[in-house]
Amino acid sequence: MTPPVxxxxxxxxxxxxxxxxxxxxxYELIQALSDRFGGTxxxxxxxxxxxxxxxxxxxxxxxxxxxRKTVYEITDAGRAELDARRGELxxxxxxxxxxxxxxADGVRAEVNGAMRSLRAELASAAREAKRSxxxxxxxxxxxxxxxxxxxxxxxxxxxAVHEIDLVLSEFRQQLRTDLRTHASHGRVxxxxxxxxxxxxxxxxxxxxxxxxxx
Amino acid sequence: MTPPVxxxxxxxxxxxxxxxxxxxxxYELIQALSDRFGGTxxxxxxxxxxxxxxxxxxxxxxxxxxxRKTVYEITDAGRAELDARRGELxxxxxxxxxxxxxxADGVRAEVNGAMRSLRAELASAAREAKRSxxxxxxxxxxxxxxxxxxxxxxxxxxxAVHEIDLVLSEFRQQLRTDLRTHASHGRVxxxxxxxxxxxxxxxxxxxxxxxxxx
DNA sequence: ATCGCACACGCGATATATCGCGTCACAGAC
DNA sequence: GTCTGTGACGCGATATATCGCGTGTGCGAT
Numbered sequence: 001m002t003p004p005v006x007x008x009x010x011x012x013x014x015x016x017x018x019x020x021x022x023x024x025x026x027y028e029l030i031q032a033l034s035d036r037f038g039g040t041x042x043x044x045x046x047x048x049x050x051x052x053x054x055x056x057x058x059x060x061x062x063x064x065x066x067x068r069k070t071v072y073e074i075t076d077a078g079r080a081e082l083d084a085r086r087g088e089l090x091x092x093x094x095x096x097x098x099x100x101x102x103x104a105d106g107v108r109a110e111v112n113g114a115m116r117s118l119r120a121e122l123a124s125a126a127r128e129a130k131r132s133x134x135x136x137x138x139x140x141x142x143x144x145x146x147x148x149x150x151x152x153x154x155x156x157x158x159x160a161v162h163e164i165d166l167v168l169s170e171f172r173q174q175l176r177t178d179l180r181t182h183a184s185h186g187r188v189x190x191x192x193x194x195x196x197x198x199x200x201x202x203x204x205x206x207x208x209x210x211x212x213x214x
Numbered sequence: 215m216t217p218p219v220x221x222x223x224x225x226x227x228x229x230x231x232x233x234x235x236x237x238x239x240x241y242e243l244i245q246a247l248s249d250r251f252g253g254t255x256x257x258x259x260x261x262x263x264x265x266x267x268x269x270x271x272x273x274x275x276x277x278x279x280x281x282r283k284t285v286y287e288i289t290d291a292g293r294a295e296l297d298a299r300r301g302e303l304x305x306x307x308x309x310x311x312x313x314x315x316x317x318a319d320g321v322r323a324e325v326n327g328a329m330r331s332l333r334a335e336l337a338s339a340a341r342e343a344k345r346s347x348x349x350x351x352x353x354x355x356x357x358x359x360x361x362x363x364x365x366x367x368x369x370x371x372x373x374a375v376h377e378i379d380l381v382l383s384e385f386r387q388q389l390r391t392d393l394r395t396h397a398s399h400g401r402v403x404x405x406x407x408x409x410x411x412x413x414x415x416x417x418x419x420x421x422x423x424x425x426x427x428x
Numbered sequence: 429a430t431c432g433c434a435c436a437c438g439c440g441a442t443a444t445a446t447c448g449c450g451t452c453a454c455a456g457a458c
Numbered sequence: 459g460t461c462t463g464t465g466a467c468g469c470g471a472t473a474t475a476t477c478g479c480g481t482g483t484g485c486g487a488t
Contacts, residue, residue, distance in 0.1 A: 004468045008452065011468070027443050047469050049445055054466095068443060068476070098383050160402040161393050164410060168389065171414045172382045175421070179375050182425045188374040192424045196378060199417045200385045206413060207389065210406045211396045218438045222482065225438070241473050261439050263475055268436095282446070282473060431488075442477070451467085458461075 002106065005041050005099040010092045011051055016074060016082050017089055019061055023073040026052060037100045040107070091165050094172065216320070219255050219313045224306045225265055230288060230296050231303055233275055237287040240266060251314045254321065 006014070018024065018032055026048055034042040052072055055061045060078035064071050074082070179188060220228070232238065232246055240262055248256040266286055269275045274292035278285050288296075393402060 002469090004451085006468065008467060025443080026445090027441095030443095044469055044471085045444070046446075046471075047467095050469095051467085053445090070444070098387075101383075160404055160407050163404075163407050164389070164393060164402070167407065167411050167414065168386045171418065172386065175378070175382065175418055178418070178422055178425075179378060182422075188378070188425060190374055190377075192421055193374050193377050193381065195424055196417065196421050197381050199420060200381065203410065203413045203417060204385065204389055204392070207406055207410050208392055208396075210409055211392075211402060216439090218481085220438065222437060239473080240475090244473095258439055258441085259474070260441075260476075261437095264439095265437085267475085284474070429488100432486095434485095435483085437480105437482080439479090440477105441479100443475080445473080447470105447472070449468105449470090453464105453466085455464095456462090458459100 002103065003099065005037075005043075005096055005103065007092075007095060010095065011043075011047065012055065013082070013085060013088060014092055014096075015048075015051055015055065016060060016078055019072055019074040020079065020082055023071050025066070025069040025071045027069075029072075037096060038104075040104045041096075041100045087162070087166065090173075091169050094169055216317065217313070219251075219257075219310055219317065221306075221309060224309065225257075225261065226269065227296070227299060227302060228306055228310075229262075229265055229269065230274060230292055233286055233288040234293065234296055237285050239280070239283040239285045241283075243286075251310060252318070254318045255314045 014033075015029060018029055024032065026045070029052075030043055030045065030048050052061065052063075055078070056063050056072070058077075060075060060081055061072045062075050064073065182188065228247075229243060232243055238246065240259070243266075244257055244259065244262055266275065266277075269292070270277050270286070272291075274289060274295055275286045276289050278287065396402065
């Protein structure tokens, strides 16, 4: 039901990036992630610790105990891995931001539903007024996707896809900055939105044309 | 903040009573308590484990490890203590039930409050959707000031910015999916990247123009 | 009687680690 | 080219343990 916030290799890389800033222990990383993504998303311990274990097993981080804390530090191998994939990082940040926003929207809807059932339950409880009932939560997961790599003949294609990702990322960043600037003095009208939507649809069609035309 | 559910010696005794039924491990006790009191109240690990340690220290329960679980069993001394204070148990059960009820009322109030603000937010979102999507047949006249909240223009601008964010997000998602599909059979050339870059720059310029043109 | 204060207690926050489910990507089978 | 299984992965649930804050309780001093 709730789609994962981090795509397949993303958490691994992001953790490495956080540890590059400075050594941290597990709980600290959980908080750091929670902070960076508005508190709406908090990675669970079951997400962080297995990943850290894996990273240590791979030799990308080293572990050392400090009282009841377990401090993780990035190794040279870790820094190398990070350097090699530095470009993916900003893409990940944007992706996660998107996921979190979708998640927040989902939560809003869920709360609506939960409220309905709660109201029903309270009404029922008032009617009976002597017996109690039990409740049960729920959970699941879903999915998104992202970067693909690894071929040989398709290397160029992959590179191109990845670069498009970067271009998109940059474009979004720029437009956001532009809008923030102009929104403070002067205003952004719905017409801008409409225009943007139309133009992007056109761009998409044109780009697709270059793909199918050969 | 929230008043304790269990009065001073109550948890200790209740734990003993639960262990008299059968040996249990810590987490099991947490769940048992959560079950008995309607799920509204879940004692935290920080409540249970120190108490269990204390009980063991006093020799009222004995501890034994089973895999990653720590099973607690009542001792003769524990049964003696329980027999001596059997009378208090009913009182405790009632007391706790009352506490939980009060707590549930508090939650209900809180949720109600949260719902109010949520409703407001949803209403706002609905207004936004209506304003930008529908080209409203009549009704909407010019006068934005006087009644209603001040800074309507600012709010509209903010809403527009948010929506642009959505459009960007969606666009990126779509393009990524498109590329993914076409990248498997057929390929993505650097020309597509170049084209995309150029077209996006143009779009950005055009959108910016709608902002400064007024 | 009552004042006050050490001590026990309840509990959320802090901290760590594993298990099992569902999903996704990738490789090899076809 | 499509189908498939399998392994890695994200993540909630399970499981345990400690720290520190606020409060209530009981006892000795007043």
